[in-house]
Amino acid sequence: MNASLVKRTLAAVAAVGALATGMGAAQAEDVKVGFVYVGPIGDHGWSYRHDIGRQAIEAELGDAASTSYVESVPEGADAERVIRQMAQTGHNLIFTTSFGYMNPTEKVAKQFPNVKFEHATGYKRADNLSTYAARFYEGRYVAGVIAGKMTKSNVVGYVGSFPIPEVVRGINSFMMGAWSVNPDVEVKVVWANTWYDPGKEGDAAKALIDQGADIMVQHTDSPAPLQVAENRGVLGFGQASDMIKFAPKAQLTAIVDNWDSYYVARAKAVADGTWESMDTWGGIDTGMVEMAPYTNMPDDVKALAEETAAKIASGEFHPFTGPIYDQAGELRVAEGEVADDGMLLGMDWYIQGIDAELPK
Amino acid sequence: MEWIVPFILTVITASTPLLLAATGELVTEKSGVLNLGVEGMMLVGAIAGFAVTASSGSATLGILAAVVAGTLMSLIFAFLTLTLMANQVATGLALTIFGVGFSALVGSGFVGFAIEPLPGLSIPGISAIPIVGPILFGQDFLVYLSIAAVIGVGWFLAKSRAGLVLKAVGDSHHSAHAIGYSVIKIRYLATMFGGAMAGLGGAYLSLSYTPMWAENMTAGRGWIALALVVFATWRPGRLVAGAYMFGLISVMQLHAQGAGIHVPSQFMSMLPYLATVIVLVIISSDRAKIRLNAPACIGQAFRAAQ
Numbered sequence: 001m002n003a004s005l006v007k008r009t010l011a012a013v014a015a016v017g018a019l020a021t022g023m024g025a026a027q028a029e030d031v032k033v034g035f036v037y038v039g040p041i042g043d044h045g046w047s048y049r050h051d052i053g054r055q056a057i058e059a060e061l062g063d064a065a066s067t068s069y070v071e072s073v074p075e076g077a078d079a080e081r082v083i084r085q086m087a088q089t090g091h092n093l094i095f096t097t098s099f100g101y102m103n104p105t106e107k108v109a110k111q112f113p114n115v116k117f118e119h120a121t122g123y124k125r126a127d128n129l130s131t132y133a134a135r136f137y138e139g140r141y142v143a144g145v146i147a148g149k150m151t152k153s154n155v156v157g158y159v160g161s162f163p164i165p166e167v168v169r170g171i172n173s174f175m176m177g178a179w180s181v182n183p184d185v186e187v188k189v190v191w192a193n194t195w196y197d198p199g200k201e202g203d204a205a206k207a208l209i210d211q212g213a214d215i216m217v218q219h220t221d222s223p224a225p226l227q228v229a230e231n232r233g234v235l236g237f238g239q240a241s242d243m244i245k246f247a248p249k250a251q252l253t254a255i256v257d258n259w260d261s262y263y264v265a266r267a268k269a270v271a272d273g274t275w276e277s278m279d280t281w282g283g284i285d286t287g288m289v290e291m292a293p294y295t296n297m298p299d300d301v302k303a304l305a306e307e308t309a310a311k312i313a314s315g316e317f318h319p320f321t322g323p324i325y326d327q328a329g330e331l332r333v334a335e336g337e338v339a340d341d342g343m344l345l346g347m348d349w350y351i352q353g354i355d356a357e358l359p360k
Numbered sequence: 361m362e363w364i365v366p367f368i369l370t371v372i373t374a375s376t377p378l379l380l381a382a383t384g385e386l387v388t389e390k391s392g393v394l395n396l397g398v399e400g401m402m403l404v405g406a407i408a409g410f411a412v413t414a415s416s417g418s419a420t421l422g423i424l425a426a427v428v429a430g431t432l433m434s435l436i437f438a439f440l441t442l443t444l445m446a447n448q449v450a451t452g453l454a455l456t457i458f459g460v461g462f463s464a465l466v467g468s469g470f471v472g473f474a475i476e477p478l479p480g481l482s483i484p485g486i487s488a489i490p491i492v493g494p495i496l497f498g499q500d501f502l503v504y505l506s507i508a509a510v511i512g513v514g515w516f517l518a519k520s521r522a523g524l525v526l527k528a529v530g531d532s533h534h535s536a537h538a539i540g541y542s543v544i545k546i547r548y549l550a551t552m553f554g555g556a557m558a559g560l561g562g563a564y565l566s567l568s569y570t571p572m573w574a575e576n577m578t579a580g581r582g583w584i585a586l587a588l589v590v591f592a593t594w595r596p597g598r599l600v601a602g603a604y605m606f607g608l609i610s611v612m613q614l615h616a617q618g619a620g621i622h623v624p625s626q627f628m629s630m631l632p633y634l635a636t637v638i639v640l641v642i643i644s645s646d647r648a649k650i651r652l653n654a655p656a657c658i659g660q661a662f663r664a665a666q
Binding site for chain 1: 363366367370373374377464467468471472473474477565569570571572574575576577579580581610611614615617618619620622624626
C-alpha cells in the first residue's frame with residue numbers, strides 16, 4: 001500500500017538525517033552506545049521503553065558513556081546500513097531492539113569483531129553478539145489472576161496483534177493465571193493484524209466489550225483498547241508502559257518493560273572490560289518485567305497479585321507448570337515439570353480450554 | 361440482538377473520519393486538482409485539534425484549529441501546484457511525508473496526554489429512545505457535520521451555479537478560462553475546502569474516535585479516503601455508501617472474530633481495496649457511463665496563456 005511505502009521512505013530519510021546529526025556530536029569517550037529502534041520513541045510503548053533504558057545509561061554512567069539512537073528504522077536493508085554506520089562511527093556497544101534486526105545485526109557483527117552487539121528478542125549469537133529478551137508471560141500470568149478475580153461476566157476480551165509465539169504464549173499464560181482462581185473464565189480473542197493502529201485496536205476492544213467482555217487485555221502497542229475500556233466502564237491492563245493516565249478508573253495494572261538495569265549493567269561491563277556474549281531472558285526477578293501499581297481492585301486481590309508475582313520472582317512457581325495439554329488434548333508438559341525455554345519460544349498452540357481457533 | 365446498537369455505533373465512528381476527508385477530496389478533485397496529501401493533512405489536523413483542545417480545554421477551539429491547520433496544509437499544496445505549477449502527484453506525496461513528520465514533531469510534547477472525548481448530543485427524552493435514540497440523536501457534532509457536509513456538497517455540485525462552474529473548471533479548464541472564470545482562484549478554494557475537511561477528519565480521530573495523540577495515528581485512513589473518492593466515481597451519494605461499507609466491513613470482521621466465526625481477517629481488510637480496483641477497471645473500460653462523473657482535467661496543470 002502507498003502508506004507503507006511512504007512510511008518507509010520517510011523512515012529511511014529520517015534515519016540518514018538522524019545519523020548525520022547524532023554522529024556529528026560524537027566525542028572520544030570510554031563507552032559509546034548506539035540504539036536502533038523500530039518505532040518512534042513517542043509510541044508510548046515498546047521503543048519508548050527502550051529509550052528510557054538508554055537515558056538510564058546516561059544518568060548512571062555520566063561522562064563515562066555517551067549514547068545515540070536512530071528511531072523508526074524499518075526491519076530490512078535500511079537496518080543493516082544504520083547498524084553498520086553506527087559500528088563505523090566509533091560505537092563500541094550497539095543495541096538493536098527488534099526481532100527483525102536479527103540477520104542484519106549478525107552480518108554487521110561479523111564485520112566488526114571489536115564492537116559488541118546486543119540483539120533483543122532474537123536467537124542468533126556470536127562472540128561479540130548477545131541476545132536478550134524479557135519474560136513478559138510472567139506478568140501476564142499475574143494479570144490473569146487479577147482478571148479471574150475481577151471479572152463479573154466471566155468473559156475476558158483479548159486484542160492480539162499477530163499469532164506469533166510471543167503473543168500466543170501470553171494468552172496461554174494469562175488464561176492459566178485466570179483459571180487458577182476462577183475456572184469459569186472464557187477468553188475471546190480478536191486479532192487486529194497490526195502492532196499499531198489506535199483506531200482499529202479501539203474498534204476491536206469495542207467489539208469485545210459488546211460481546212460481553214468486562215476485562216480488556218491487549219498485545220498491541222497503543223493505549224486505545226484500554227481507553228475504550230475506560231470509556232465503556234470496564235477494566236483492563238496497560239501494555240509495555242504504565243498507561244494509568246489514559247485509564248485512571250480502568251487500569252488494574254500494566255506489564256511494564258524495564259530495560260534500565262540491563263542496559264546499565266551491559267554498558268558498565270564494556271567500560272570495565274568484563275563484557276561477554278550471553279543470552280539473557282529476564283523476568284520479574286531481574287526487574288526486566290515490572291508490574292505497574294495495582295489499582296482499581298480490592299485489597300485481597302491486590303495481595304494475591306503481589307503474592308503471585310513474588311512467587312514467580314523467587315522461582316517458587318513457574319507459570320507453565322504441568323500438566324499442560326494443548327487443544328487437541330495432547331500432553332505437552334508432564335505433571336510437576338515446567339515448560340523449557342525452547343518450548344516457550346516456539347509456542348504456536350493454545351492450551352486446552354481456550355475456545356478459539358488459532359489463525360495459521 | 362442487544363449487540364446491534366453498539367455495533368452500529370462503532371460502524372458510524374469508524375466511517376466518519378473517512379467520510380469527512382473523502383468529501384473534501386471529492387470537491388478538490390472535481391475542480392481538477394488531485395491532492396494526494398490527505399493523510400498528511402489529516403495528521404496535522406489531528407495534532408492541531410488535540411493540542412489546542414488539551415491546552416485550552418475547549419473542543420470547539422480544537423475543531424477550529426484543525427480546520428485552520430488542514431487549510432494551511434492545503435494552501436502549501438495549492439501554492440506549489442497551482443501557482444508554481446509543480447507536479448500534483450509528487451507534491452501531494454511530499455505533503456503527506458511532510459505531514460507525518462511535522463505532526464510527530466509538534467505532537468512529541470503531547471504523547472500521553474488524556475482529554476475528555478467530544479460529548480454526544482443529548483436531547484432529554486429523545487436521545488433515550490431505544491435503538492433510534494442513541495444512533496440518530498446521540499452522536500457527537502462531527503458525525504452530524506460529516507452527513508451535513510456530504511449532503512451540502514451533493515446539492516452544491518448538482519444544483520448550484522457555483523457548483524456547475526467548479527465542475528466546468530475540472531472538466532475543461534481552458535473553456536472555463538475562455539468564458540471568463542478564474543480557474544486558479546476556483547481551484548485554490550476547492551483545494552482549501554479539501555484541506556479543511558481532511559483537518560476535520562483528523563480531528564475526529566484525535567478528539568472522538570480515540571481521544572489521544574499518537575504518532576501516525578491515521579494509520580492509512582487518508583489513503584482509504586482517496587480510494588473512496590474513486591470508488592464513489594466522484595458522486596457524493598456513493599461516497600456515503602462507500603465510507604459506511606468500509607466502516608461496516610472493518611468492524612464486522614472484528615465482531616466476527618470475537619464471536620468465534622472464523623473469517624480470514626486479512627481477506628476482509630483487503631475487500632475495500634479490491635472494490636476500488638474493480639471500479640477503476642470499470643472506469644477504464646466503460647468510458648461512456650462512468651467517465652461522465654470523472655473530472656476530465658484531473659491532475660493537469662493549468663497555464664492561462666496557451
